[in-house]
Amino acid sequence: MSVSLVKEKLLAVAHSGAYSLFTPSETRALAGQLDVFLRDHSSDKLTPLEYYDLLELQFYLTLISNEDKKAKSILDQLQDQFSSKDSQRLKLMKSIYLEAIGQSTEAIEALKGNKDEMRLARRMATFARKADNNEGYIKNLVSYLDLQPLDTMAWDELSFEYSKVGAYNKSVFCLEEIVLQDPLAYQCFYKIGLNNYYWGKQLMEGLWGSSSQGQPKKEKIVTLITVLSSARDNWLRCIEIFPKHTKSWVGIYLILNESFILKLNKWVHIREVEQFISHSRQLTIKAESTIKKLEGISDDNTFHELISI
Amino acid sequence: MTSELLLDPQLKYWVLLPISVVMVVVGLLRSNLTYYLTSSKKLPEIKISRERQFLQRAVNFRENNRMISKHSFDQRQKYYLEKLNSNEFIAESEANNEPATNPLADPKMNEQMMGMLKGNMMNYIPQTLVMGWINYFFPGFVIMKLPFTLTTGFKQMLQSDVMTPDLNVRYVSAISWYFINFMGLKPVYSLLVGSESAEELMAQQHQQQQMNFTGPGGPKADRLFKGEAENIQILSHVAVFDDIIDRVLKIDI
Numbered sequence: 028m029s030v031s032l033v034k035e036k037l038l039a040v041a042h043s044g045a046y047s048l049f050t051p052s053e054t055r056a057l058a059g060q061l062d063v064f065l066r067d068h069s070s071d072k073l074t075p076l077e078y079y080d081l082l083e084l085q086f087y088l089t090l091i092s093n094e095d096k097k098a099k100s101i102l103d104q105l106q107d108q109f110s111s112k113d114s115q116r117l118k119l120m121k122s123i124y125l126e127a128i129g130q131s132t133e134a135i136e137a138l139k140g141n142k143d144e145m146r147l148a149r150r151m152a153t154f155a156r157k158a159d160n161n162e163g164y165i166k167n168l169v170s171y172l173d174l175q176p177l178d179t180m181a182w183d184e185l186s187f188e189y190s191k192v193g194a195y196n197k198s199v200f201c202l203e204e205i206v207l208q209d210p211l212a213y214q215c216f217y218k219i220g221l222n223n224y225y226w227g228k229q230l231m232e233g234l235w236g237s238s239s240q241g242q243p244k245k246e247k248i249v250t251l252i253t254v255l256s257s258a259r260d261n262w263l264r265c266i267e268i269f270p271k272h273t274k275s276w277v278g279i280y281l282i283l284n285e286s287f288i289l290k291l292n293k294w295v296h297i298r299e300v301e302q303f304i305s306h307s308r309q310l311t312i313k314a315e316s317t318i319k320k321l322e323g324i325s326d327d328n329t330f331h332e333l334i335s336i
Numbered sequence: 337m338t339s340e341l342l343l344d345p346q347l348k349y350w351v352l353l354p355i356s357v358v359m360v361v362v363g364l365l366r367s368n369l370t371y372y373l374t375s376s377k378k379l380p381e382i383k384i385s386r387e388r389q390f391l392q393r394a395v396n397f398r399e400n401n402r403m404i405s406k407h408s409f410d411q412r413q414k415y416y417l418e419k420l421n422s423n424e425f426i427a428e429s430e431a432n433n434e435p436a437t438n439p440l441a442d443p444k445m446n447e448q449m450m451g452m453l454k455g456n457m458m459n460y461i462p463q464t465l466v467m468g469w470i471n472y473f474f475p476g477f478v479i480m481k482l483p484f485t486l487t488t489g490f491k492q493m494l495q496s497d498v499m500t501p502d503l504n505v506r507y508v509s510a511i512s513w514y515f516i517n518f519m520g521l522k523p524v525y526s527l528l529v530g531s532e533s534a535e536e537l538m539a540q541q542h543q544q545q546q547m548n549f550t551g552p553g554g555p556k557a558d559r560l561f562k563g564e565a566e567n568i569q570i571l572s573h574v575a576v577f578d579d580i581i582d583r584v585l586k587i588d589i
Contacts, residue, residue: 074530143382174386176393199408206403207396257405260577263584264403270587306581317589 033064034072041084046091058088079105086120090127098124115146122150145175152181161192179205186218195226199257216265217275223258224282227251231287245297252291252299258282259303259310273321280314280334283307341507343481351479351510355470359517360524362462367529367536370458374451383427387557390425394564402576409573420565426557467514471497474510482506 037060040046046057061084069078082101089098102124109117118137125134135154138147152167168185172178186201199222205215230251259282262275288307294300315330324330380388394416401409419425476497486494486505495503497511508516525534 143380143385145382145385174382175389177389203404203408204393207393207400210400210403253407260405260580263580264576266584266587267580270589306585309585310581313585320589 030064030068030072033060034068034077037061037064037081037084038077041080046084046088054088054091058085058092061085061088079108083116083120087123090123095124095128098127115144118144118147119150122147148174149178149181153184161188164188165192176204177208179208183215186222190222190225193225193229195222195229198222199226211268213265213268213272216261216268217272217278220258220261220265220275220278223254223261224278227255227258227282230254231285235287235290245294248291248294248297249299252297252303255282256299256303271321273318276314276318276321277334279310280318283311283314340504341478341481343478347477347479351474351477352513355474355479355510355513356517358466358469359514359521360528362466363521363525364528366458366462367533370455373454373458381427387425387427390419391557391560391564394420394568398564398567398571401571401573405575405577406573409575413568413571413573416568417565420561420568423558426561428557463518467511470510470514477510478503478507479510479513480508482508 037057040057046054049057061081065078065081065085069081073081082105086098086101086105089095089101102120105117105120118140122134122137125131125137131154135151138144138151142148149171152171153164155164155167157164165185165188168181168188172181172185175181182201182204186198186205189195189198189201199219202215202219202222206212206219209215230247234247234251259279262278262282265272265275266279288304291300291304295304318333319325319330322333324333397412397416401412404412476499478495478498481504482494484506488505491505493515494505494508494512496509496515498507498509522534522538525538528534
């Protein structure tokens with residue numbers, strides 16, 4: 028790979044934050060490549076801005092790799108250069124470093140100072156993220172999003188937290204905020220579909236589960252069908268944007284083959300129910316053939332095994 | 337009728353090149369001085385940031401509401417109408433009760449006005465000086481002949497300050513050379529300081545400064561909120577999900 032391509036790749040990784048999703052081996056390879064690049068080309072191929080961007084990337088990679096001393100040395104280098112600028116980025120790095128070495132209180136202190144520094148406010152909100160503190164974390168995220176409603180990452184995080192506690196309707200609301208900002212975010216349409224599906228399952232449990240009593244009322248059936256239609260439609264929208272999204276095709280197949288569909292036959296006189304099942308046959312066939320094609324499956328047994336996973 | 341002029345080759349060294357060099361150097365100096373004179377960008381206050389983001393969120397809803405279901409649309413439309421018509425998200429709600437103030441006399445705008453003034457000064461002073469220098473030392477100078485022909489439409493552009501109506505349009509006057517440099521030095525700056533800085537430098541030169549709505553003389557937030565509320569009130573919802581089954585069934589993978 029040419030030097031300029033390596034540089035472009037490293038800068039793209041640094042700016043997108045994609046390294047946070049890398050596997051350990053990918054992180055290791057990237058860190059090695061970055062070290063070599065900075066050693067050989069920092070003076071001739073990089074502008075000062077690009078150099079410090081890559082240095083920041085190196086800082087995070089060393090922290091991920093548990094090389095605390097090296098991270099500290101990079102942090103010191105950046106602080107020497109920019110300490111007079113009162114930079115949010117630098118405060119954030121310092122806080123992350125302190126948290127990484129186990130000094131959580133100092134990490135929080137490092138973020139305090141100026142209430143207008145919203146990047147730090149977001150970081151501060153995440154300090155409440157603990158396994159036993161879902162409620163507190165949600166409260167923090169809601170407060171933060173009241174101040175910064177255009178932060179899609181925070182909406183996604185809040186959606187995930189609501190989903191964890193089974194508040195699927197709220198989770199859907201958060202994800203819809205993202206698609207209102209970015210109408211082509213097909214992954215979000217998929218997630219909306221998934222959360223609606225779980226919500227539908229929750230409603231089904233109430234209607235036909237062990238705790239249910241007698242026949243469900245019409246309004247409840249309509250609510251259930253609205254939620255499930257929404258799941259199906261959002262998956263379809265995801266497919267419309269990205270036709271090879273296998274998970275959405277599987278979702279459509281599953282939702283139209285749920286055992287409760289048979290139970291709906293007695294409610295077919297309700298307009299919503301009739302609409303929901305009217306296209307189910309065609310969609311099921313399409314979903315099945317597409318999944319087989321995308322996954323390279325030829326026989327029905329393998330297909331059903333895949334679906335049951 | 338056109339006439340040929342014999343140009344002294346020394347004009348190249350004593351007029352053409354000095355003007356070009358001075359223009360480049362002044363451009364670079366101005367860029368550096370502007371950097372030092374410009375006060376560092378302040379973060380927007382938390383309340384103002386909240387106000388702007390909420391308004392943008394409402395705009396996003398107005399523009400992309402097709403992406404959500406009818407139920408979600410109704411829920412949000414009600415919410416936005418309520419919030420946009422209240423003062424909950426407005427940073428400075430007391431301003432509603434004040435009479436309209438002259439933005440130039442508003443003490444809060446002093447810093448912003450000072451920044452704009454510095455920017456303008458750094459733009460006009462060097463230009464005036466360079467232009468004065470050219471007008472004083474090289475008035476009416478014809479300094480070069482272009483190696484290609486041009487239509488007479490370029491005469492005004494290339495022969496400012498030369499009072500000879502019949503002169504061939506290929507001859508360029510000193511002051512016209514200044515203007516050509518003023519408009520077209522971007523490639524030179526790109527070569528010297530990199531393309532991004534060159535863009536910035538040319539923007540400074542041409543005063544392409546953008547003003548946001550909270551700048552001096554901009555509309556008040558409450559009016560923007562009311563306007564957005566009216567836009568949202570008259571929205572009619574057509575979801576992207578209508579007929580989506582038929583559309584997806586037609587997709588061939």
